Amino acid sequence: MFKILKRQMLTPNICKMVVSAPRIAKSALPGQFLIVLANEEGERIPLTISDYDREKGTVTIVTQLIGASSAAIIAKEEGEFFRDVVGPLGNPSAFVKMDEEALKGQRYIFIAGGLGTAPVYPQAKWLHDRGIAVDVIIGARTKDLLIYTEELGSACDNLYLCTDDGSVGFHGVGTACLEDLVNNQGKEYTQAVAIGPMIMMKFATLTCKKLNIPIDVSLNMLMVDGTGMCGACRVTVAGKTRFACVDGPEFNGYDVDFDEAMRRLGQYKAEEAEEKAKYVK
Amino acid sequence: MAERIPRVPVREQDPKVRAHNFEEVCYGYNLEEAMTEASRCLHCKNPRCVTACPVSIKIPEFIAKVKEGDIAGAAAIIGEDSSLPAVCGRVCPQETQCEGSCVLGVKGESVAIGKLERFVADHTFEGETLSPSGVGCASESEVLRSEATNAASAAASESRAMRGMVDAGPRTEGLGTIPLGGAGGYKGTDNGHKVAIIGSGPAGLACASDLAKWGYDVTIFEALHKAGGVLEYGIPEFRLPKEAVLKREINEVKALGVKIETDVIIGRTVTIDSLMDDEGFEAVFVGTGAGLPKFMGIPGENLNGVFSANEFLTRNNLMKAFREDYLTPIHAGKKCCVVGGGNVAMDAARTALRLGADTSIIYRRTEVELPARKEEVHHAKEEGVDFQMLTNPVEIIGDENGWVKALKCIRMELGEPDESGRRSPVPIPGSEFEIPTETVIMALGTAPNPLIVNTTKGLEATRRGGLVADDEGRTTRPGIFAGGDAVTGAATVILAMGAGRKAARAIDEYLKTK
Numbered sequence: 001m002f003k004i005l006k007r008q009m010l011t012p013n014i015c016k017m018v019v020s021a022p023r024i025a026k027s028a029l030p031g032q033f034l035i036v037l038a039n040e041e042g043e044r045i046p047l048t049i050s051d052y053d054r055e056k057g058t059v060t061i062v063t064q065l066i067g068a069s070s071a072a073i074i075a076k077e078e079g080e081f082f083r084d085v086v087g088p089l090g091n092p093s094a095f096v097k098m099d100e101e102a103l104k105g106q107r108y109i110f111i112a113g114g115l116g117t118a119p120v121y122p123q124a125k126w127l128h129d130r131g132i133a134v135d136v137i138i139g140a141r142t143k144d145l146l147i148y149t150e151e152l153g154s155a156c157d158n159l160y161l162c163t164d165d166g167s168v169g170f171h172g173v174g175t176a177c178l179e180d181l182v183n184n185q186g187k188e189y190t191q192a193v194a195i196g197p198m199i200m201m202k203f204a205t206l207t208c209k210k211l212n213i214p215i216d217v218s219l220n221m222l223m224v225d226g227t228g229m230c231g232a233c234r235v236t237v238a239g240k241t242r243f244a245c246v247d248g249p250e251f252n253g254y255d256v257d258f259d260e261a262m263r264r265l266g267q268y269k270a271e272e273a274e275e276k277a278k279y280v281k
Numbered sequence: 282m283a284e285r286i287p288r289v290p291v292r293e294q295d296p297k298v299r300a301h302n303f304e305e306v307c308y309g310y311n312l313e314e315a316m317t318e319a320s321r322c323l324h325c326k327n328p329r330c331v332t333a334c335p336v337s338i339k340i341p342e343f344i345a346k347v348k349e350g351d352i353a354g355a356a357a358i359i360g361e362d363s364s365l366p367a368v369c370g371r372v373c374p375q376e377t378q379c380e381g382s383c384v385l386g387v388k389g390e391s392v393a394i395g396k397l398e399r400f401v402a403d404h405t406f407e408g409e410t411l412s413p414s415g416v417g418c419a420s421e422s423e424v425l426r427s428e429a430t431n432a433a434s435a436a437a438s439e440s441r442a443m444r445g446m447v448d449a450g451p452r453t454e455g456l457g458t459i460p461l462g463g464a465g466g467y468k469g470t471d472n473g474h475k476v477a478i479i480g481s482g483p484a485g486l487a488c489a490s491d492l493a494k495w496g497y498d499v500t501i502f503e504a505l506h507k508a509g510g511v512l513e514y515g516i517p518e519f520r521l522p523k524e525a526v527l528k529r530e531i532n533e534v535k536a537l538g539v540k541i542e543t544d545v546i547i548g549r550t551v552t553i554d555s556l557m558d559d560e561g562f563e564a565v566f567v568g569t570g571a572g573l574p575k576f577m578g579i580p581g582e583n584l585n586g587v588f589s590a591n592e593f594l595t596r597n598n599l600m601k602a603f604r605e606d607y608l609t610p611i612h613a614g615k616k617c618c619v620v621g622g623g624n625v626a627m628d629a630a631r632t633a634l635r636l637g638a639d640t641s642i643i644y645r646r647t648e649v650e651l652p653a654r655k656e657e658v659h660h661a662k663e664e665g666v667d668f669q670m671l672t673n674p675v676e677i678i679g680d681e682n683g684w685v686k687a688l689k690c691i692r693m694e695l696g697e698p699d700e701s702g703r704r705s706p707v708p709i710p711g712s713e714f715e716i717p718t719e720t721v722i723m724a725l726g727t728a729p730n731p732l733i734v735n736t737t738k739g740l741e742a743t744r745r746g747g748l749v750a751d752d753e754g755r756t757t758r759p760g761i762f763a764g765g766d767a768v769t770g771a772a773t774v775i776l777a778m779g780a781g782r783k784a785a786r787a788i789d790e791y792l793k794t795k
């Protein structure tokens with residue numbers, strides 16, 4: 001059992017929770033994820049780690065209300081428990097393993113969409129703490145749906161906000177903002193990282209190709225075990241089948257078959273709609 | 282004459298009914314049936330059944346006890362060699378092991394050794410009745426229980442007393458102490474040494490219970506959220522009931538003082554090196570199984586509706602997708618093709634069938650070569666699973682939305698025997714055809730997970746991914762032992778259990794002489 005120490009709604013649909021999980025907090029690194037099972041009857045849900053505190057033995061997760069299983073996670077109150085929290089899963093971000101010298105000259109740009117903003121935070125912080133140049137673009141439909149603006153503000157050199165409706169910051173999507181930065185504001189980046197909805201990562205990759213910036217994307221595939229045992233998380237990368245949970249979750253965006261990934265994500269839509277109708281009224 | 286009595290048939294759920302539920306297929310013998318069946322045994326001087334048993338259970342001896350109605354005595358005899366009799370009685374391939382070698386099988390039908398083993402294990406357990414028409418009546422259990430309580434030492438729990446009443450407790454042999462097996466025995470006096478077991482499948486459970494009986498401080502680390510390994514996530518409820526059988530076996534292990542920490546992935550959550558350096562574990566047993574699914578590498582395998590048997594079975598068994606009140610989705614479709622011919626394929630097919638799919642098994646050899654237990658093939662057929670033998674998939678065809686529409690196969694024939702004398706299947710040119718289907722489940726075997734090898738200094742693996750270990754389970758690094766599917770690749774419950782127990786002995790020896 002894993003105790004929920006703090007719970008905060010960031011938007012009407014997005015919930016941040018700090019959970020006691022000492023073993024995971026001790027080994028977690030940026031880019032890795034967890035699997036949470038809210039209750040005995042729940043589903044094992046993969047969630048990217050949004051922060052960790054080795055001393056306090058806590059990890060932070062951010063969940064968006066989508067179906068019955070995420071509803072079960074969000075329904076938990078402070079002081080209550082998750083049945084299971086497993087991790088850290090997957091490989092840490094590529095930069096974690098790079099040697100310091102190679103990192104020094106890099107200029108990172110993160111493109112975060114919606115819920116994907118939260119897992120960008122530990123990555124940007126990790127780089128920023130080491131004095132590496134980091135800019136972050138975060139996008140949402142409207143001002144009220146932007147999350148982690150404060151945290152990210154102090155974890156990077158420049159934070160760019162984008163809204164589809166122009167209610168704050170750049171008027172338009174994150175990829176358009178990136179193009180603007182590079183083409184009109186003389187920004188140069190050596191590496192991009194996109195985390196967000198699959199469709200956003202697909203377009204971020206197309207934009208980066210155009211701008212000639214290498215890009216890593218974090219694939220939030222359907223998962224069951226998260227240890228390489230089931231293959232539910234299969235994706236095609238550079239023409240080969242890979243398991244996102246053990247070979248990823250981050251891959252070179254240029255190599256990812258996004259259309260297949262999007263299709264596979266929708267595999268249980270019919271079943272999920274049925275469950276949701278039962279639980280989310 | 283004993284051999285004239287025909288093999289006592291075992292009561293089973295009606296195939297038409299059970300094709301729509303997940304309750305156990307086989308009800309098992311009651312006391313009377315078991316005693317009659319036991320009376321068929323000839324008590325051979327050189328029992329071939331024992332030679333053919335991977336852990337050499339003293340079969341004629343335990344059967345003699347059953348014949349006398351001394352079920353607790355029978356349990357104690359089985360317990361000397363097996364830690365999981367209720368499981369093995371249900372899932373061992375008896376027809377290629379004990380029963381396959383029984384002399385009675387030469388002319389007629391072998392003794393139903395598996396069913397007797399299962400009966401003994403079920404009947405002995407705390408007088409708990411398994412199925413409505415199943416094991417024994419209340420009064421028998423009552424009698425047995427009171428006897429047990431009298432015989433047991435005051436310190437032992439009633440349940441443990443039930444199982445180990447005859448002569449539980451370690452006896453000494455050479456350097457190490459030899460346990461009296463899992464179906465009994467007591468927690469040993471604490472000897473202060475900590476041992477970590479990785480994986481809670483049959484290998485890990487068996488290793489843990491022996492070590493606990495000798496007084497070791499044992500912790501099992503399990504990656505999933507429930508213990509049991511394949512017994513929990515792979516083998517379905519209708520063959521191995523989780524609450525009634527598996528859970529009670531695991532509770533027995535816990536009753537010996539073994540701690541089970543679920544949700545810990547060794548190599549991710551914590552490494553073996555850190556367990557040994559920072560947490561004070563002096564020896565480690567790796568029983569991580571062979572969990573990585575294989576795919577065929579044919580076009581269309583990533584279409585929606587194509588699953589590994591591991592995914593399909595895990596959703597259904599571990600996550601209980603078949604139950605309305607559980608959230609995990611599962612999709613069997615109206616028509617399902619399962620590729621493969623082993624136990625895994627049978628389990629996946631019979632699960633899909635129960636979820637409402639018209640199901641076919643696609644296998645490239647003939648029925649004689651099906652590696653699954655005979656009983657499972659027989660049950661699958663009775664339930665209405667269709668068998669397409671000498672058939673091999675070449676492509677999975679999708680519709681415009683990327684969902685499976687059909688499985689394209691080619692017919693095979695058996696070619697000339699190769700050096701090993703085995704006739705391998707070869708495709709018949711031009712015989713391709715399509716089976717319209719909504720889902721395809723790949724049950725092609727599994728390989729060990731490389732995570733432990735990749736994250737532990739000094740451990741070596743073979744080309745096929747199995748950990749390098751000797752017969753006693755010693756790996757290439759002192760203090761680390763391994764056994765079960767993690768070493769051999771996908772094999773059987775009984776072999777994994779046997780390997781776990783051998784390694785326990787090697788660990789005991791290692792820590793005593795260190």
Ligand SMILES: Cc1cc2nc3c(=O)[nH]c(=O)nc-3n(C[C@H](O)[C@H](O)[C@H](O)COP(=O)(O)OP(=O)(O)OC[C@H]3O[C@@H](n4cnc5c(N)ncnc54)[C@H](O)[C@@H]3O)c2cc1C
Pocket residue numbers: 372373374479480481482483484485502503504505508509510511512515516545546547548568569570571572594624625628654730732733764765766767771772773774775777
């Ligand atoms: C569907 C199916 C049906 C089968 N039917 C039969 C049958 O009828 N008869 C028979 O004899 N055999 C059968 N088998 C084979 C049998 O189940 C296995 O041979 C046996 O379970 C192997 O035992 P094990 O302890 O070595 O590994 P497993 O049972 O595989 O257990 C390994 C455990 O280790 C855990 N683990 C793995 N990596 C880590 C890690 N890094 N950290 C922590 N934990 C980890 C896994 O989650 C798992 O729980 C079947 C197998 C399957 C899949």
Ligand code: SF4
Pocket residue numbers: 321322323324325328329330331340341382383384385392394
């Ligand atoms: S071979 Fe058959 S008859 Fe002989 S001892 Fe074994 S079970 Fe009994």
Ligand code: FES
Pocket residue numbers: 222223224225226227228229230231232233234243244245246
């Ligand atoms: S989630 Fe099961 S293999 Fe990746």
